[in-house]
Amino acid sequence: MTGSQSTRPGGPATPPAADDWLAPVAASAAKAVQAPEELLGGYLPMLADAAVNGRRPDSSQLEAVRELGRRAAAQGVGARRAVDLYLSAAWRLWRQLPVVARSSDPEKVRRAAEAVLRVLDDAVGVLVDGHQTERRDMVRHEEAQRAGFVDDLLRGDADVARLVERAEPFGIDLGKPHHVALVAPRDGDGTADRAATALERAVVERFGDREVLVATKDGRVVVVVPGGPSPAFALPEGVGVGTVLHQALQRRGIAGRWRVAAGRAFAGAYGVARSYEEALEALTVADRLGLETDVVHARDLLVHRVLGRDQAAMVDLVRDVLSPLERVRGGAEVLLETLQGYFDAGEVATEAARRLHVSVRTVTYRLARVAQLTGYRVSRPDQRFALHAAVLGARLLDWPATPLPAEP
Known part of the structure; x- marks a missing residue:
């Protein structure tokens, strides 16, 4: 170690106040793991102080390391790389510690190692905790931003430039x-x-x-x-x-x-x-x-969509075209179901019969009954379109299960 040493009153020798010997250690560790050197903060002086003086860091020092963990997350440095930085710095510092380099007392070396490991454990713990806290905050912030953006995007925010x-x-x-x-x-x-x-x-x-x-x-x-x-x-x-x-x-x-x-x-x-x-x-x-x-x-x-946009017109269409079906004994449901099945089957009576589980003759009879009651025949293109549109409207209005609104 170079430079003069200072002595704390009543205590053992400490590293130089300037800690010049720690700078190469920090630079070497940062280069080895490809992480910003600034993330070490006051960590190396803490290790050196523990090894030389046996002192553990106080709460303010550990809180500073926690903030360094948050900074690492904010800078995109992963937790593993941040921990690697601290471990790499620790063993590099250990090789340079004067208490280790100069002492031939195994007990003194053991106490120094124990003190360094305690600080390392404390520091890495709060470092990771700070990193995880920042990551959780970042995720929550990103989720809130994403949710807000999605809401505005789907609504069509009036501020086009900002969107x-x-x-x-x-x-x-x-x-x-x-x-x-x-x-x-x-x-x-x-x-x-x-x-x-x-x-x-x-x-x-x-x-x-x-x-x-x-x-x-x-x-x-x-x-x-x-x-x-x-x-x-x-x-x-x-x-x-x-x-x-x-x-x-x-x-x-x-x-x-x-x-x-x-x-x-x-x-x-x-x-x-x-x-x-x-x-x-x-x-x-x-x-x-x-x-x-x-x-x-x-x-x-x-x-x-065309039918649904004009509710009043759709109600009029259903009432004028299909309401006569209610005169059938048992109501309009059976004949309406037949019309729905016929149109859903591509206007093929045999396929409609198969889907409805009835005979083809039954289907043709019911279609003829619809024509008799309403005056609309599926065999005529113009009337077939009106019937089909009315059937779609009835399904949208849930008629006849739901009564049509009263006429104004």
């Missing part, structure tokens, strides 16, 4: 088109958080880690994926985003039954919000209609 700026760290270019899909559990076995984790991996594998976002909202999984013409984003012919996501859930064996509703792709700052509204409306319509399919796309439900 575009906030989207950049998430890899979202709001000038490009994006699909939004909602993944909702259909039974009590599905857990949105678990599904979100699986879907995030699947989405990144399929679309890459840019222009994608997976989050949870209101008990559902929200998935934002690119919808541009790029070959990297292109989907197989006839396969929609909803199908891709549902297949991903099945491949990964996620428990429960799920329904996926996908909106169309739109560009611009409000494109994501518009696609989200379509997906949400498609999910609502599918639930209201009692659709059995697990995948619904907004483009396939556009006629339902």
